């Protein structure tokens with residue numbers, strides 16, 4: 030199995046199951062032109078997240094790692110009219126591109142882009158009593174994931190769903206000798222999950238246009 034085959038299947042799925050979306054294509058084009066790295070969710074992944082938010086009837090969503098706002102727009106589209114979405118981004122240039130993109134997509138209304146390190150943003154949200162959020166999507170720097178997850182729990186309620194992306198790291202997750210700081214971060218994240226009685230979680234391995242990786246789905250139970 031090759032990357033070429035995984036790309037072909039993602040293209041097939043997008044062609045068959047995702048409607049043509051000139052706005053999102055423009056979002057990706059603008060993002061590339063502005064020099065942002067091509068690390069947004071793939072269209073099938075983003076639609077999965079959108080469907081999850083809809084299945085869960087999420088009215089309040091917290092995202093860590095905005096980039097150009099691609100996943101943010103998908104998530105915002107899943108919100109009801111009175112929904113809200115807070116997204117944290119450390120890079121002000123990326124946040125500016127994301128803000129323009131959310132306007133372009135006509136979903137800027139419920140979105141608050143907080144330009145600050147995720148940990149500071151999380152602490153601020155906790156201090157402001159801004160939770161609980163129905164769905165939390167953790168997709169910022171991977172080394173910080175364990176800390177982000179711990180703080181996300183303080184912004185949760187029983188029933189909150191926490192999705193964490195890029196946890197498998199081409200198998201590095203299961204390599205006890207890995208020296209990759211991001212893979213080690215995801216191992217610590219799994220150790221936290223394993224020791225956390227309030228949460229039930231699983232991790233799904235994926236292949237696709239983003240390579241071999243995976244995500245964790247965690248349900249806050251109490």
Ligand SMILES: C[S@@+](CC[C@H](N)C(=O)[O-])C[C@H]1O[C@@H](n2cnc3c(N)ncnc32)[C@H](O)[C@@H]1O
Nearest residue numbers: 069070094096099100118119146147168169170
């Ligand atoms: C994988 S990208 C997010 C992709 C986006 N969720 C999407 O799918 O469209 C990760 C983002 O996290 C941001 N980031 C990295 N470290 C961060 C931190 N400490 N706090 C907040 N954001 C951070 C990066 O600047 C980048 O925009």
